Every structure is written in C-alpha cells, then in structure tokens.
Amino acid sequence: MFLAYSFTRWYGKRYRKDGRTWKRRVRAADENWSSLMDAMTDAYLVWKHSTTQSPPSSHPDYNFYISTIDLYTLETTAHILRDQNTEPNVALVHAGYLGNSPLNPSLAISLQTLNLFYTLRLFKASLSVEAFAKTLCHLYKTPYRRGYRSALSDAFDIYLAILRKVDGRVSQELGHDGPDYRVKNACPACCYELEDEPQLEIQRMWVVDGNNSLKRIKGISGREIADTRVFSSDYYLSQEFVDQYANEVKARAQDHDDIGAEDVGDDDQDGIDVNNEGDPTDGGEDEVDPVLAKLLNTCAEKWKASARDELKKMWAVFKECGIFASACRHGFILWIVDMIESGELAKYPLAMVAKALEVFGDQWILGYDIGCCFIRTIVASSLGPKFQEKKCRTCVNAFHGYTHNIICQQHNHPLSIPGMGLEDLETLERVFSSSNQLASITRYMNAYRRRVFIDVYFRQWDREKYQNLARTIHNNYVQALDIIEDDDEAVQTMLKELQLTEKDLETYFEDEVNHFRDLGTELEEDVHAVAYVALKDSLGVS
Structure with a gap:
C-alpha cells in the first residue's frame, strides 16, 4: 500500500496515471505539434530575421518561468511573455527557445543551442544526440540523465521540422516546388544545356548501388515501434512506388537452394529473401547470342555468390538492411530507397530506372556494378520498350568492371565505350565511404529519425558538391587537356x-573482341583436322 501511494505522489503532488499506450502518446504529441507548426515557423522567422523586434503582447496572468538549457549563456531559467491568445511554445520560439513538449513544456532549449548541434552534425555526422546532451550536462555541472537526451532529441525533431517548413515556403515562393524539381536542377553540369550545344553521344551519366551499412534494428520479438511517423522527402522514393516493380522479376530457384538450413538458424530464416522476388541479375534469360549469354551469366554468378554471403548475415534482427541510392556522375544524390528486410532486389534499381525514364531525356547511360546483366532485366521488364525507345544503356563501373570477364569488359567497361571520357562511375563508392559514419547512430533509431538523419546528411553532401562543382569541372578539364x-x-x-x-x-x-569471343570454341576445319589425324593413328598410317 505504501509503495502504491508513493508512486502516485511526488514532492507532495498527486498525478493522474496515464493509461494511454506509448504509441497513442507519440501520435497525440505529433498531432499537437503539427497544429502549432505554422505559428511556430512564423515566430522563428521573426526571431531569426527581424532586425527590430518589438516586445510581444503579454498579460501577467499568462507570463511564465521555465527551466532552460542554453549553451551560450548557461542560464537555468527564463521569463517568457505571452497573452491569452499565444500558445506557450509559440511564445517560447518568439523568445528564442523551443519546448520539450507541445502543450505544457517543462524544459526549453535555446534555438542557438539547437542550431549549434545541427551545424556540428552537418560536418560530423557521427555526433549523437546523447554525446551532445552529455556535453551540455558537463557545462552545466549537472549529472547526466536520460531525460535530458530525450528532451534534446524531441526538441531537435521539431527544430528540423521548422527548418523544413521554412525551406518549403522559400521553394514555393521561388516556384521550385514542382514535381522532381530538385533532380531536374540539382547538378548544373548535368541538367543545364547551352544554346547551340553540340549533341553528345551520351546525354547523361548516372549510377546506382546498394549499401548495407545503414541498417536498423527491428523491434524486439517483432514488436512494432511506438513511433509510427513516416518521414518523406524529395530524396526518398515512396515504398508504394518501389513495390510496383516487385513482381517484374522472379528469383531463380537455385538462388534459394544455395542458402540452406546449414547456413542459417531457424530464427534467421525470416531475414532471407524467400518471397520469390528476383535480384537485378535474374531477368532476361533468353539471349539471341548464346555465347554472350554464357559469359554474362558468369558475371551474374559471381555477383550472386557475393550477395549470398552477405545475405547469410542479414539476420531477422534488421528491419532496414541498408539503402539503395542513385547519383549523377558529379556526385549529386538523385534518389534513395530503403531496402526493407531484403538484400539488393531488382525492384530497387528498376524503380530508379522508371523515375529516370520519366524525368531524364534520351540516350543516358547507367553505371552499376552488375550493369552488364541488369540491362537484360530492364529489357525483360515493363520498362523495356521505353528504355529501348530512348536509346539508353547500362555499363559497369570502372573499378568493379575489372572483376568481370574480358568479353564483358570489352562491351561494358567505361574505357571501351565511346563518349565516356574520363568518367569511372564509382561515384557512390565515394558517397558511401563518407555516409557510413551515420551507421553508428542510426542503427538503433526508430524509422522516422533514421530517415531524418540520412536526409539531413545527403542535403549537406549536395550543398558541398555544389560548392565544389566549379573546381571539379576545372580539374577534369585540365586533366583532359594534359x-x-x-x-x-x-x-x-x-x-x-x-x-x-x-x-x-x-x-x-x-x-581482340572476336578472339576472346571465340575462345574455347573449335573451328569446323580444326575438328576435321583432328578427326583426320586420329583416324590415321588408328590405322597405323604415318
């Protein structure tokens, strides 16, 4: 009885037990924040950009004090002015703070502090919320508690939402909010065409590839995460769009047979692609040229072997097993897709090819580490007619291409394709080498926050690429002249x-192409000559 009484009382105050599930509480908080977002965005713009800020209207009955965290002043409380028509969080934003909850905030974090954390994360993606919260506690000379990290994380979510709201308003005002506007205008070198510019043999080069570093742990025992918010942006292709191409290619039977029960335990079977969805090399088995088909199949078999080795590690513990991304030749990110409980399925690159056929012009080339086989998958899919009509093609990346057989290299390696110039198409290897630093902090996040942090990272990546684009083009031009x-x-x-x-x-x-193409096959005259010599030997004729 004493324990029950003590749990319902704290410092002499009686609290009502909240009977809502955590999911309902998160959903209610999100709805309450959403209703305040426009007013908070207006207040943020006034706070940040107004040079003559007049004091807000206030009433003594509605003014309040609140505990604060401010890295710049180390103040512990602030007096907030407001009237009966102003919500507490709107008044807080006017004063330069952001509360930890939508309706009755008990702690406010200064916008300058949140902006510092945001700026640090732009240039050090592995900096976690917990590390920054501990830094604040150290400066305030107070013991770290998990509640501080939760408050900072919640406030940072809303701060990012306000920044996205501001960006959305700017885009709308400039007329930059049309469908696929970012992709159509992100890279000036790829997207802009000069007057009387000569027709190029290849109009655009872009690349796709998968990366399994940015995995995310699934809920324990398959439990659903309470935070069911879905983050979307112009970087992410929707899951509904991707799933349109889920049945374009069926997995070959031997692919699943190669991963037997001896390779994975019973609990791990759920983490393996057993839904009969094919990978990017499973399409287009019929070939006009059987010799070429055999050679391309050797490339596919090597890729599948590597993919199976990784698939055995994709235990049921992961919900998102990484991302599948695309970028232009200069490194600007085009689209991103989450690989949900699967390896590198065909639907991911097919969805990006579908968007490219919709957004890009004709005669583009796609670099992919198994581009030699993937083109057969495209042609065999519903995208095939439009792909061929636009005279598009695929190829392999320069570094990965050297692991393919010589015939494949002669047809698909960038060095063998007229018009490729100096491009190696290994752009995404450099992208992933940098984005892998996100893995340490996104592995245990919920799906919403993981996507938010990935989106923030790639937006900053594109800003830096834009900043350095002139230097990149100049260096390439000097190299070509040399x-x-x-x-x-x-x-x-x-x-x-x-x-x-x-x-x-x-x-x-x-x-050379013809020589290696016919290597291993016997000419008809050679067959007759061998038969003649064998017959003479059998008759004992010298």
Missing part, C-alpha cells in the same frame, strides 16, 4: 614508329 597534349604526342610517335594508323587500333580492338 592527356590530349602529352599522351596524344606519345601515341602519334609510337604509331609512326610502328607504321600504324588510328584505324588500325580500332581494327585491333575488334580483332
């Missing part, structure tokens, strides 16, 4: 010494 001026002279000298022409080089390349 190659033309230095290497061209060496090539011409060697051709002269060998008494060859540039046409001979093209002929040699074609001969």
Whole structure:
C-alpha cells in the first residue's frame, strides 16, 4: 500500500496515471505539434530575421518561468511573455527557445543551442544526440540523465521540422516546388544545356548501388515501434512506388537452394529473401547470342555468390538492411530507397530506372556494378520498350568492371565505350565511404529519425558538391587537356614508329573482341583436322 501511494505522489503532488499506450502518446504529441507548426515557423522567422523586434503582447496572468538549457549563456531559467491568445511554445520560439513538449513544456532549449548541434552534425555526422546532451550536462555541472537526451532529441525533431517548413515556403515562393524539381536542377553540369550545344553521344551519366551499412534494428520479438511517423522527402522514393516493380522479376530457384538450413538458424530464416522476388541479375534469360549469354551469366554468378554471403548475415534482427541510392556522375544524390528486410532486389534499381525514364531525356547511360546483366532485366521488364525507345544503356563501373570477364569488359567497361571520357562511375563508392559514419547512430533509431538523419546528411553532401562543382569541372578539364597534349604526342610517335594508323587500333580492338569471343570454341576445319589425324593413328598410317 505504501509503495502504491508513493508512486502516485511526488514532492507532495498527486498525478493522474496515464493509461494511454506509448504509441497513442507519440501520435497525440505529433498531432499537437503539427497544429502549432505554422505559428511556430512564423515566430522563428521573426526571431531569426527581424532586425527590430518589438516586445510581444503579454498579460501577467499568462507570463511564465521555465527551466532552460542554453549553451551560450548557461542560464537555468527564463521569463517568457505571452497573452491569452499565444500558445506557450509559440511564445517560447518568439523568445528564442523551443519546448520539450507541445502543450505544457517543462524544459526549453535555446534555438542557438539547437542550431549549434545541427551545424556540428552537418560536418560530423557521427555526433549523437546523447554525446551532445552529455556535453551540455558537463557545462552545466549537472549529472547526466536520460531525460535530458530525450528532451534534446524531441526538441531537435521539431527544430528540423521548422527548418523544413521554412525551406518549403522559400521553394514555393521561388516556384521550385514542382514535381522532381530538385533532380531536374540539382547538378548544373548535368541538367543545364547551352544554346547551340553540340549533341553528345551520351546525354547523361548516372549510377546506382546498394549499401548495407545503414541498417536498423527491428523491434524486439517483432514488436512494432511506438513511433509510427513516416518521414518523406524529395530524396526518398515512396515504398508504394518501389513495390510496383516487385513482381517484374522472379528469383531463380537455385538462388534459394544455395542458402540452406546449414547456413542459417531457424530464427534467421525470416531475414532471407524467400518471397520469390528476383535480384537485378535474374531477368532476361533468353539471349539471341548464346555465347554472350554464357559469359554474362558468369558475371551474374559471381555477383550472386557475393550477395549470398552477405545475405547469410542479414539476420531477422534488421528491419532496414541498408539503402539503395542513385547519383549523377558529379556526385549529386538523385534518389534513395530503403531496402526493407531484403538484400539488393531488382525492384530497387528498376524503380530508379522508371523515375529516370520519366524525368531524364534520351540516350543516358547507367553505371552499376552488375550493369552488364541488369540491362537484360530492364529489357525483360515493363520498362523495356521505353528504355529501348530512348536509346539508353547500362555499363559497369570502372573499378568493379575489372572483376568481370574480358568479353564483358570489352562491351561494358567505361574505357571501351565511346563518349565516356574520363568518367569511372564509382561515384557512390565515394558517397558511401563518407555516409557510413551515420551507421553508428542510426542503427538503433526508430524509422522516422533514421530517415531524418540520412536526409539531413545527403542535403549537406549536395550543398558541398555544389560548392565544389566549379573546381571539379576545372580539374577534369585540365586533366583532359594534359592527356590530349602529352599522351596524344606519345601515341602519334609510337604509331609512326610502328607504321600504324588510328584505324588500325580500332581494327585491333575488334580483332581482340572476336578472339576472346571465340575462345574455347573449335573451328569446323580444326575438328576435321583432328578427326583426320586420329583416324590415321588408328590405322597405323604415318
């Protein structure tokens, strides 16, 4: 009886027991925040940009004191002015603070402090909310408690929502809020065309690839996470859009047979793709050229073997097993998709190809580490007719391409494709090398916050790419001039010494392609010659 009484009392105050589930409480808080967002955004703009801030109207009965966290002043309380028509959080934003709850905040964090955390995270993505909360506690000389981290995390969510609201208003005012506006205008070098610009053999180059570092742990025993908010932005393709291409390709039976019960335990079976969805190499088995089909199948088999090794590690503990991303040749992010409880399925790159066919023009090339096989999947899908009509194609990345057989390289390696120039199409390897620092803090987040932090990271990535774009293009131009001026002279000298022409080089390349294409097959005259010699030996004729 004493324990029950003590739990219902705290410092002499009686509290009503909240019988709502955590999910209902989170949903109610989100709805309450949403109703305040427009007014809070207005107050934020006044606080941040108004040079002549007049004191807000107030009434003594509605003014209040609140505990505060401010890294710049280390103040512990603030006196907030408001009247009967102003919500507490709107008044807090006017004063430069943001509360920890929508209706009755008990703690306020200064907007300057939240902005500092936001800025630090732009340039150090692995900085966690907990680490920053402990930093604040250290400066305030107070013991760290988990409640401070929760308050900072909740307030930071709303601060980011306000920033997105401001960006949305600016985009709307500038007319930049149309469908796919960001993708159509993100990279000036890819998107803008000069007057009388000569027609290029390849109009646009872009790349796709999967990354499994940004996994997220699933709820314990399959329990649903209480925070069911869904974050969406112009970076993410919706799950509904992606699932339109879920049945375009069926998995081949041997793919599942290769992962037997000896490889995974009973509890791990749920983490394996057993839904009969195919991967990017499963489409288009029928080939006009059986020799080429056999060679491409060897590329697919190697990729599948590598994918299966990783799949065995995808225990049922993960909900999102990583991201599948696309970027232009200059590194600007195009689209992102979460790989939900699966490996690299065909529907992810197919969805991005569908968006590219919708947004981009004709004659683009897609770089993918298994691009040699993926083109068969595209042609065999519902996207095939439009893909061929637009004269698009795929290829392999330069670094990954060297692991493919020689025939594949001669057809699909960037060095063998006219118009590719100096591009290696390994853009996403550099992107993922940097974005992997997010893995340490997003692994245990809920789905909403994980997406928010990934979105913040890639927006900053694109800002830095835009800032350095002129230097990148200049360096590439200087490199191209050096190659033309230095290497061209060496090539011409060697051709002269060998008494060859540039046409001979093209002929040699074609001969090499034909040589490796026929390697391992016997010519008809050779078969007859061998049979003749064998017959002479059997008759004892010398």
